[in-house]
Amino acid sequence: MNVKLAVREPRVASIPSLLSTSAGRIFLVFALVVLALGISSPAFFTVDNIVNVTRQMVFISIIAFAASFVIGLGGIDLSVGANVALTGLVMADLMLHGVNIYLAIAIGLLLGAFYGLVNGLLINRLGIAPFIATLATMIIGRGIIQVYSGGIPKTGLRFPEFEYWGQGLILGVPVPVIIMVLAFAICFYLMYRTKFGRFNLSIGSNREAARLVGIPVARIEITVYVLTGLAAAVSSLLLTSRLEAAMPEAATNYELDVIAAVVIGGTSLIGGRVSLLGTLIGAALMAVVRNGINLLNVNTFWQQVVIGSIILIAIAYDGIAGRRARRTPKTVSAPVHRELAVK
Amino acid sequence: MMIKKPLQAAAALVATIMVLSGCSTSNQTAAAEGAPAANESCAPGKERPRTGDEAPPTTKTGKQLKIGVSPTAMDTYYKRVLAGVQEEIDASGGESAIRLDVQAPTSQSATEDQVRSVESWISQDYDAIVVALYNESALEPLFQKAAERNIPVFTFNSPIVCSSYVVSDVGYDQSEGGRAQAQWIVDHYGSEQKNVAILEGLPGPHTSERMRGFEEIMKDHPNFKVVARQPAGWTREAGLTVTENILQAHPDVDILVGLYDEMALGGLEAIKAAGKEGKVDIIGYENIREANDAIKSGEFVATVDTGAKTVGANIIETVKSYVAKGKTVPTRVFNDVKVYDKTNISTFDPNDYVYVPPTGK
Secondary structure (H helix, E strand, O other), X not given: OOOOOOOOOOOOOOHHHHOOOHHHHHHHHHXXXXXXXXXXXXXXXXXXXXXXXXXXXXXXXXXXXXXXXXXXXXXXXXXXXXXXXXXXXXXXXXXXXXXXXXXXXXXXXXXXXXXXXXXXXXXXXXXXXXXXXXXXXXXXXXHHHHHHHOOOOEEOOOOHHHHHHHHOEEOOEEHHHHHXXXXXXXXXXXXXXXXXXXXXHHHXXXXXXXXXXXXXXXXXXXXXXXXXXXXXXXXXXXXXXXXXXXXXXXXXOHHHHHHHHHHHOOOOOOOOOOOHHHHHHHHHHHHHHXXXXXXXXXXXXXXXXXXXXXXXXXXXXXXXXXXXXXXXXHHOOOHHHHHHHOO | OOOHHHHHHHXXXXXXXXXXXXXXXXXXXXXXXXXXXXXHHHOOOOOOOOOOOOOOOOXXXXXXXXXXXXXXXXXXXXXXXHHHHHHHHHHOXXXXXXXXXXXXXXXXXXXXXXXXXXXXXXXXXXXXXXXXXXXXXXXXXHHHHHHHOOOOEEEEOOOOOOOOOEEEEEEOXXXXXXXXXXXXXXXXXXXXXXXXEEEEOOOOHHXXXXXXXXXXXXXXXOOEEEEEXXXXXXXXXXXXXXXXXXXXXXXXXXXXXXXXXXXXXXXXXXXXXXXXXXXXXXXXXXXXXXXXXXXXXXXXXXXXXXXXXXXXXXXXXXXXXXXXXXXXXXXXXXXXXXXXXOOOHHHOOHXXXXXXXXXXX
């Protein structure tokens, strides 16, 4: 149980060292996209717009932080979009039936975590491949949503205690943004400062070895899916509160946006290598691109092409530059834990 | 060396963004007008001629008619259409006269689900098949098969119907909805200088038809400047985000037009959050219940009611005329659209949203 992994101390960042990590390389791409958009649209670098984009990235990034654990462990969760829509509808339904707002929120969060627990149990106890298990729970979840809602949105959630979560401000900062920062801090701490995070990465890099040295693989695997389910429910709370309505088709394709954010950030889909900072930048990159497309009034038919291309360019650049960096002898270290080194 | 190459890659990236954003804006109008018509006789807005390919009319009386109805999704709009369908069936003698089978695909774009439903109805020799089209060409072979087995096919809520196997297209003129929105704006603001932002649906015939009507009116009124038109995926979620972004680039927007109320309601949330409530007038489309409430509370200035329940009633009436009474019917059975604003919203009957069971039951 007492496994200790060596973690190097943070270094002072110079440009070459910045480029030696995925997060650094994606940050460079992000900075260039931001610069290009700032030059093309005068509305981009306004405080309002920055607050705006930050608020828009919240829903995806909160889930993506938790999903980084799942992906770091070599898993995947395709059911988060369905989870968001389902928990939103249930919360809304409870509130519309006069249930106490906080109780309704608590039940929603528990339901989200339970959704994740089901995923975790299917994967860990029944040994179903994560892709298949969460694909199935996604389809079932979307089906339950249709049966439960009849395709009709639940609207009119104008309760001040509820609206606050998605629309409130604390010292001028939107509440969802504060929750995102908190979620990031918690996940960062869990990932890099606790045994749970180290164990999680160890399982991702070599599951069998992790099991042999006594890491509680089952417990950790189930926990990360529960964590992701909970994150989906938090995202759902913020989204539903923001829209004052729960929509059956809400969060369509969230699972793909989440995976894109994590992967753009340099986290390996094979597991064992996670960059939470990268995930944050990945989510920001996608939000900034979508924002820029709206600001520049890019033609309808081109939008998807632009977004897809930028994802490809970002990842290809990270891949090429990453390989080059690995070939340079002086930056070579224990490959598995390189990402741990730079905070 | 490590810095040099990354910078080259970065330069290429910036260039790509510049090129993509620059050239695509200038292409905007050209691409948006391109709603391709499959053949000459089927241009948008023109009535389709009768070809004789469709199943012939019949006089099936004294037996229960089996009708299959396939909407593109089960949502607020189709619920309303189906309420109209059910009420008209009740008025025609109830279940003993007409048996209704409704099968909705699991998602808007799941055309394969629709194909399966229609196939099973054909093999069970239904008396009529009624389909809302998302993708016409995918269903064309099935329409042919149905016609060959003398099963008449009808469509509804389908912007451009070109298939010669379709007996009648029931619904309303989607471009008329766009014209109604634009006409309301012209009537209301006259020659004032106004900036207009438009939330479009996903690219496709619904969006292009509504926009065609809208532009037809607007081209004679250059005082209304369309500063932004962006797709918001028909949903409230996207309507919110896209409007937030549009307001950043164009804080001077005076009028927000949504090609569907859900997107316009998302826009309303964005406008409220930006503290511009009352400064941007919102015009929706469809008159869903919340849009109706929003007009009453002054949050929307207008919306277009497309007569969803009337469409439902017209479906059953048309099917009955053709299948039971042996009458020929027009290739288009369209009802009018109606604009509601604060002056006439009180005349709207809320029963129009729900299924009203026959009295005496």
